[in-house]
Amino acid sequence: MDETNPPWTRPMPDEQFDLMRRILAAPSPVGLEGAMTYGVLKPYFESFAPDDWHIHQFKGHAGIVLDSHPGRDDLLKVMIIGHADKIRMQVRSIGDDGKIWINTDAFLPTVVVGHEVKLFSEDPENPGSYRTIEGGTVEALGAIHFADPAVRSGEKGIKKEQIYLDLQIHGENKKQQVLNLGVRPGDSILLDRPIRPGFSPNTFYGAYLDNGLGCFVTAEVARLIAEAGGTRQVRMLYAIASYEEIGRFGSRVLAGELKPDVLIGVDVNHDYVAAPGIGDKRMQPLEMGKGFTLAVGAIASEQLNRIIASTAKQYNIPMQRDIVGADTGTDGMAGVLAAVDCAATSIGFPIRNMHTISETGNTQDLLAAIHGLTRTIQALDSLPDPHREFLDNHPRLDQANPLNHQGSAKPDEEKPES
Template identity: 75%
Template sequence: MAETQAPWTQPMPEAQFAQMRDILAAPSPIGLEGAMTYGVLKPYFESVARPGWHVHQFTGHAGIVLDSHPGETDRFTVMVVGHADKIRMQVRSIGDDGKIWINSDSFMPTTLIGHEVAIFSENPDAPGDYRRIEGGTVEAVGAIHFADQAVRSGEKGIKKEQLYVELQIHGENKKQQVENLGVRPGDSILLNRPIRHGFSPDTFYGAYLDNGLGCFVTAEAARLTAEAGAPEKVRTLFAIASYEEIGRMGSRVLAGELKPDALIAVDVNHDYAAAPGIGDRKPNPLKMSEGFTLSVGSIASEQLNAVIESEARAHDIPMQRDVCGADTGTDGMAGVLGAVDCAATSIGMPIRNMHTISESGHTGDVLAATHGVAKAIQALDRRDDGNGKLRREFRNNHPRLDRAEPLQHQGGEKPKDESE
């Protein structure tokens, strides 16, 4: 494929960026993912689906799955899964002075100070109905003048127990003013920062790239697959899971319900090359702007990885290998955790500042992941014959290291660049 034809080498079209922003902006804290799944993604799935495709819905959670061949369990089945749940803060208690004391969940407390948030208050008179309260910020010491000297100098940090939301409450009965808003312990709080274009070309930043990006890639892969007229033989499940941030709970339910033969998780990854202070750990230097990442580790299927890597090479889609060890850290573990026999792997996009209000990424990596997933699905569909061939191939062709060929020293000459 000529570079001029490769979407991952071009700026993301503004309409596509707006779709990505809408997905990431949907308020979908853990346990309340419906704003993203039902509010944004379900209508999008329905708009790109081919005739006969079906969107599955579930009872215990707000996950959804776009199914290319509903009910056809005899087909080789591929599940692509992103997770809609966002890490959230929650109201812990309300002080007499109107402070709303909160927990920090999976955020570092120091990264939260001064940032705007939205509180989602459940109506106590109508359980299940929610109101949105904006204008609050996360605080801890109020002002540097009131902080201990060690905190002021940076020798000590902010403790999670110090965090509260400031709603600028004043006057009489401050606690009652907050309670009259219906704010109660357990209410969800989200950072109020939609993504926007970054300073450097093709970059963007904001909150909750983890894991609206994986959901966006899953949705766009569904669109590309449908537009390509595939899949004809392979059943494909484009899944949006819940509960990933508390242990990959939602995806294991989806895998248990639908029993895929192969599972590809799509999630964010780290730009290790730009991460400060970790050089002595010698991580593989994954880099933002250099393509999607592919997990290599204990549970990552080498057969499935071979399909993805081969297609990436064939179409000049940039890809980086990610050493994940015993756990991908993503919904790629869904099959193992759900006791489902499936080949699995995880695709990622290197981002910076994960679990902060200023996560940043590169649109080229997002588009590379999108096309990498779509091309892999099309390749699997081409390899199947509709009579169980693909299942047999995966079962009978596990890599055999006892058959590895001896390799001699290859010298120090660099491989010639084919483009030269």
């Protein structure tokens, strides 16, 4: 690595950007994550993993885990988790007029109106076989002319019960036309927006950055560690989980099954500086383009955070401190939710417009996360005894040193020389 021009200061290479785009493009709504895990990530893992590494598969969900030292429970087990599941809309019912009424899940109703979508329908005559319907749009009112004055002025919003999918059905027996397609309640619907480079340098936008980006980062860390010769004292578990968007159920299964000693959730975060209308909430000023974020609070391990932060400082990798309160809100909670004793934390990358069709991110933040995690793993692997590092070094606030007032209120550059 060129230390004078490290990767996180440069544009993302085209080949790497294409990998990210393919991961994000995989249709993997909650419960149907196999397109991302088995269609994109498993083949990618297999393309670089040494022969003695192993991919764990599971019965109840489509999560996968790339294991660097299968069976070596004596090593420090470190699990990095991204989640493959995307928030999705679902068919709720079919109206006599051909409207397909849908649930909006974790989308605000107003952000989906007018957008193109893909509907994934299971063939009623051939269970387990799916078809794709394209060309439909999500609607609510049909036209401004049919909205009451309060909706026109913005005083009143759109309710989730008003949202429907329009397949432009017309003519006689409209409901039957939809039924003839095999569309049924429960069918998944995804926004149809590919990932594209943004206008500003090192940016990109599109749907479902949450959380294909965490899977992309996890996969790239695995590749870099494999290319560097692997680890000696650390058993790496590169995990791609499911069910995060409905309660982080998939990651807690992975933690419960493999019982990591260290767990790092990797997920998107918010660009609070750019978020409209929250200035009075005085959020931590996380910002896109200023590096990855590190969670402080909740179950975040101070020992693990110290190693990550020290490593980032050593290599001048940009990092932002994130305050998470009682819950990280990510798969970083998987260990405690699965009742597994592990040192855990969560890292992320600020994005804008989360849970919309135009989520926006910065490639240099991703590269900072990839290389920050890679260097952290190598730092853990170089410890004299990685297990004792976490057993013996819990912070002791009763041993904190007193801090006196520091004197001058002038900025450092204005202080006189001593």
